[in-house]
Amino acid sequence: MTYVAGFVAAVPAANKEAYAKHAVEAAPIFKEFGATRMVEAWGDDVPDGKVTDFKGAVKAKPDEVVVFSWMEFPSKDAHNAATQKIMSDPRMKEIGASMPFDGKRMIYGGFATLIDDGARTKPGYVDGYLVPVPNDKKEAYRALAQKAAVVFKDHGAIRVVEAWGDDVPDGKVTDYKGAVKATADENIVYSWVEWPNKQARDEGWKKVMADERMQPGQNAMPFDGKRMIYGGFAPILDT
Known part of the structure; x- marks a missing residue:
């Protein structure tokens, strides 16, 4: 089963080309030692949240x-x-x-896939998520994620991956647990949805939100949605 090493970082906007070059140089080494795929996706639609968000997760500065x-x-x-x-x-x-x-503010961890639904192609756009889920709700979350994956794919998504925290270390400055304000009885889910392009994502999301299968009355969420982090990202490297 696929194992995921997930990362979130804050990069100065002015260093985009330098970051891409850094990733391109590192990718062959990671693949040489066994990685089957490496993706770097640049923040494009990353909203501010009321409780948690991606910027707060890595203490991003205004120019990052x-x-x-x-x-x-x-x-x-x-x-x-x-x-x-x-x-x-x-x-x-x-x-x-x-x-x-600033590598000190990068958050990272190892995640075991709960679901991996869809084709493995190179997407033009990615939605990324971090979710705090109670440990005893793991199977309930998996069941909900499987249902949601079908809906996303019906409306244009290429692939949906949900991965359960397996080796998620505490950090000195930032970490996944702090990012979603996880409680002692919660784990972290690292998740993403791949789309052909941003237009397909925007149109697909409208359909997903209107789909009766996604309405609140149809599904009881086994996690605190107010602390879920999400955003849209444009791939700058996909090996």
Whole structure:
């Protein structure tokens, strides 16, 4: 089953090209050690939230843009083996010495897929989500996510992935738990929806919101939606 390494970072808008170059240089190394896919997506439609949002998650400054990125591995073992090799590889140390963003505010973690529904192609647009879910609501969340994935795909989405927190460390400055104000009995879901392009996403969302299968009376949400984080992102790298 696919294992996901998920990241969220704040990057100065002026450093977009430098960040893309940094990602392009690192991608072959990650793939060499077992990553099957690496995606970097630049914040495009990232709204402010009343309780939580992506900007607050990484303490983004006014001149910074949120980047939502992930790597996919065949399994957790493959991810762990790759991580050990990458951390000791001199090429990564050289790349890491000149990161065009504040790595101390980047949040990261390992996630095991709950659902992975759809075709694996290169999307033109991505919706990203972070969700706090009570540990005892895992299966209820999975069931709801499976139903929602069908609706999204019916209205133009290419692929829907929901991944359950497996190795989500506490951070000194920022972390996933703080991002969604998770309580002690909650875990983090890292999720995304892939679309052909932004227009398809905008049109698809209108249809999703109007679909009776998504109406509040049809589904009891097994999590606090007020603390869910979401935003739209444009891929700048997709290996």
